[in-house]
Amino acid sequence: MTAANRINGALRKIPAWPIYWGVAAWVAWTFYQAASGLAGGPEPINWLEREYGALGLKLLIAGLLITPLRTWTGINLIKFRRAIGVTTFFLILAHFLVWAVLDVQTFARVWTEIVKRKYVTIGMAAFVLMIPLVMTSNNRSIRKMGPLIWRKLHRLTYPVVVLAGIHYLWLVKGFQIEPIAYMTVISGILVARLAWIRPKSA
Amino acid sequence: MAYRWTNDLTAADVTPKVAVMNRRQIMAGAAGLGAIGFSATQAAAQDTLTPNSFEDITTYNNYYEFGTGKSDPAKNAHKLVTSPWSIKVDGLVDNPGDYTVAELLDGLDIEERIYRFRCVEAWSMVVPWNGVELADILMKAGVQPEGRYVAFETVVQPENMIGVQRRVLDFPYVEGLRMDEAMHPLTMLATGLYGDPLPNQSGAPIRVVVPWKYGFKSIKSIVRITVTDQEPPTSWNIANAREYGFYSNVNPKVDHARWSQATHREIGGGIFARRQPTLMFNGYADQVASLYDGMDLTINF
Numbered sequence: 001m002t003a004a005n006r007i008n009g010a011l012r013k014i015p016a017w018p019i020y021w022g023v024a025a026w027v028a029w030t031f032y033q034a035a036s037g038l039a040g041g042p043e044p045i046n047w048l049e050r051e052y053g054a055l056g057l058k059l060l061i062a063g064l065l066i067t068p069l070r071t072w073t074g075i076n077l078i079k080f081r082r083a084i085g086v087t088t089f090f091l092i093l094a095h096f097l098v099w100a101v102l103d104v105q106t107f108a109r110v111w112t113e114i115v116k117r118k119y120v121t122i123g124m125a126a127f128v129l130m131i132p133l134v135m136t137s138n139n140r141s142i143r144k145m146g147p148l149i150w151r152k153l154h155r156l157t158y159p160v161v162v163l164a165g166i167h168y169l170w171l172v173k174g175f176q177i178e179p180i181a182y183m184t185v186i187s188g189i190l191v192a193r194l195a196w197i198r199p200k201s202a
Numbered sequence: 203m204a205y206r207w208t209n210d211l212t213a214a215d216v217t218p219k220v221a222v223m224n225r226r227q228i229m230a231g232a233a234g235l236g237a238i239g240f241s242a243t244q245a246a247a248q249d250t251l252t253p254n255s256f257e258d259i260t261t262y263n264n265y266y267e268f269g270t271g272k273s274d275p276a277k278n279a280h281k282l283v284t285s286p287w288s289i290k291v292d293g294l295v296d297n298p299g300d301y302t303v304a305e306l307l308d309g310l311d312i313e314e315r316i317y318r319f320r321c322v323e324a325w326s327m328v329v330p331w332n333g334v335e336l337a338d339i340l341m342k343a344g345v346q347p348e349g350r351y352v353a354f355e356t357v358v359q360p361e362n363m364i365g366v367q368r369r370v371l372d373f374p375y376v377e378g379l380r381m382d383e384a385m386h387p388l389t390m391l392a393t394g395l396y397g398d399p400l401p402n403q404s405g406a407p408i409r410v411v412v413p414w415k416y417g418f419k420s421i422k423s424i425v426r427i428t429v430t431d432q433e434p435p436t437s438w439n440i441a442n443a444r445e446y447g448f449y450s451n452v453n454p455k456v457d458h459a460r461w462s463q464a465t466h467r468e469i470g471g472g473i474f475a476r477r478q479p480t481l482m483f484n485g486y487a488d489q490v491a492s493l494y495d496g497m498d499l500t501i502n503f
Contacts, residue, residue: 034473035472035473035474037472041261041262041272041273042254042257042258042261042262042469042470043262043272043325043467043469043470044472044473045467045473046325048473102473102474103467103477104477105476105477109462109465112462113461113462116457116462117460117461118460119460170460171460172270173270173323174266174270174370174371174441175368175369175370175371176270176370177368
């Protein structure tokens with residue numbers, strides 16, 4: 001545990017706020033690249049949608065790995081979890097907006113897609129489930145709700161990540177490795193969450 | 203050349219190479235077409251047919267043998283070995299055998315045809331192909347009276363094809379057409395793009411082009427042409443029959459199982475471009491709608 005303690009000591013000096021600014025800058029930079037033709041190739045919208053969606057999924061998974069990491073290694077990243085969760089929400093909001101405004105373009109078509117296409121419905125459901133989470137990601141909400149109810153509400157992150165993984169799996173053509181790899185990691189997290197009894201200290 | 207189909211564009215309209223990257227010049231050239239004296243509707247249709255840049259056409263591809271990302275084929279297809287190349291012509295033909303591309307094309311003139319290209323994924327391009335009518339090749343092969351379908355097969359070079367190693371689809375990639383579709387004057391065997399030989403990622407050295415069907419019907423890098431009396435299996439139909447039918451005609455009224463086909467995005471328009479309405483048979487309804495008279499295109503999608 002000394003190594004973990006030393007890492008935790010170093011981590012204590014690192015603030016969480018660069019996560020917000022870093023992701024915001026990345027979102028802006030990626031958008032600029034797509035808009036200016038610097039990246040994304042001849043069809044930058046699809047590229048932009050996927051960039052935002054993929055980082056969102058990665059951060060969702062990262063947020064869910066924080067607790068198992070602490071349990072198994074003692075390394076405590078919990079102070080970064082709120083920043084990761086909140087930026088994930090805004091990434092997925094950007095993902096949704098690029099899809100709705102730049103890709104599908106009209107409200108009628110957006111609505112039709114959400115209702116009619118199952119992979120869109122699923123992605124949308126994941127996004128909607130994130131709204132109460134982002135709205136309660138502040139100290140006041142934790143105090144008002146009490147930690148038990150708050151923690152229960154925030155277990156919604158599990159259905160969110162499962163829906164997000166299925167959303168990705170469902171939208172590709174043919175047999176592709178990437179979405180399957182993500183789904184495997186997500187399943188691992190779920191199994192770990194369900195199987196293992198958390199230590200009392202948590 | 204049989205001259206069963208007349209290109210609306212003449213040699214004078216072939217875009218000079220220096221202008222290929224200059225969209226405004228191409229637009230100006232297309233706008234001038236109306237004055238040359240084609241029928242009003244054809245000219246109007248051609249006005250909007252501005253070929254995509256060579257770069258668009260050759261860096262945004264679906265060629266799953268070389269990876270599933272749109273830029274993967276441009277990155278990986280250099281490994282494709284296209285020489286020597288042999289195409290087996292077999293089945294219900296009078297002159298079966300293994301032919302080189304040159305032998306297949308012997309005696310035929312290469313024409314340029316500027317076609318719309320509509321992918322099943324709801325995006326589109328305009329491509330200036332060079333090639334011959336498939337009908338001419340089939341006539342040289344001598345289709346026997348019982349021949350009702352034509353099947354095609356793409357080359358498999360597992361050591362050169364990352365997608366084949368990953369088994370993204372059940373390779374070799376196979377496609378097919380009904381005989382009347384295959385003999386239709388719009389249906390081409392293309393060997394070039396913008397006047398140059400096909401780049402590997404575009405299906406070198408020889409590929410099918412069927413402009414009124416979704417792009418995956420236009421099978422690339424073919425090594426086999428088989429005339430049969432029954433509907434041949436096709437790769438995407440094998441992979442997912444619910445989503446991909448044998449016909450796969452461009453049809454804005456019949457949606458894909460997972461997305462709408464009513465509109466599409468034109469490649470090269472940038473991120474603020476409006477979606478465009480998809481045309482029945484990709485804008486070639488006047489030429490091909492009669493092939494499907496009496497057929498329910500919702501069932502035969």
